[in-house]
Amino acid sequence: MMSSVLLILTVCLSGYAAGLEALSQSVITAFLSGHNRMRSALNLPDLVWNSTLVSVAKSHVVDCHYIKIEDGNFDISPRKERDNVDIANDAMTMWSWEVNNLDPKWACIYNWSCKRYSQVVWRKTKSVGCAIVHCSRYDVNLLKCEYYPPGNVVGEIPY
Numbered sequence: 001m002m003s004s005v006l007l008i009l010t011v012c013l014s015g016y017a018a019g020l021e022a023l024s025q026s027v028i029t030a031f032l033s034g035h036n037r038m039r040s041a042l043n044l045p046d047l048v049w050n051s052t053l054v055s056v057a058k059s060h061v062v063d064c065h066y067i068k069i070e071d072g073n074f075d076i077s078p079r080k081e082r083d084n085v086d087i088a089n090d091a092m093t094m095w096s097w098e099v100n101n102l103d104p105k106w107a108c109i110y111n112w113s114c115k116r117y118s119q120v121v122w123r124k125t126k127s128v129g130c131a132i133v134h135c136s137r138y139d140v141n142l143l144k145c146e147y148y149p150p151g152n153v154v155g156e157i158p159y
């Protein structure tokens, strides 16, 4: 019952945004290998893909409202031309560059300068799920990833 209500809601909302199709295996691989490259450089265990988190991420991008994505690992890119593998790979590259902003106390988490990287390399996080939507309204792609257990816990450091 609950899941059919959610399904109907998802189908209706997706009218606002083109291309909230399920991610192909190659996009999932791009996300996972991007995350796990950053983690294995620190000897952190790999993340696995989590379809429950994909649904949460989808719910945050489906109506193309930026405001709902900015509290986590997100990316915004111009809509022209790009396929989801490129969008995922570019986001992984940008997030990895945040390693250059690290400071010894991880204060950078709280002014955004390393917040996406710090979540990727959060030791206690075990799984990730992401969604990409192509928003004709603003001519952008929105991308968001969700994590379990979530990182960037106030008062803790990533690893």
Ligand SMILES: *[C@@H]1O[C@H](CO)[C@@H](O)[C@H](O)[C@H]1NC(C)=O
Pocket (backbone or CB within 6 Å): 103, 107, 108, 111, 113
């Ligand atoms: C963010 O915080 C770090 C650590 O305190 C600092 O080095 C950096 O300059 C800050 N960046 C911005 C954009 O405020």
Ligand SMILES: *[C@@H]1O[C@H](CO)[C@@H](O)[C@H](O)[C@H]1NC(C)=O
Pocket (backbone or CB within 6 Å): 048, 050, 051, 052, 053, 126, 127, 147, 148, 149
């Ligand atoms: C996937 O995410 C859900 C919801 O956040 C969580 O309950 C579940 O334990 C996660 N599964 C894995 C393998 O991390």
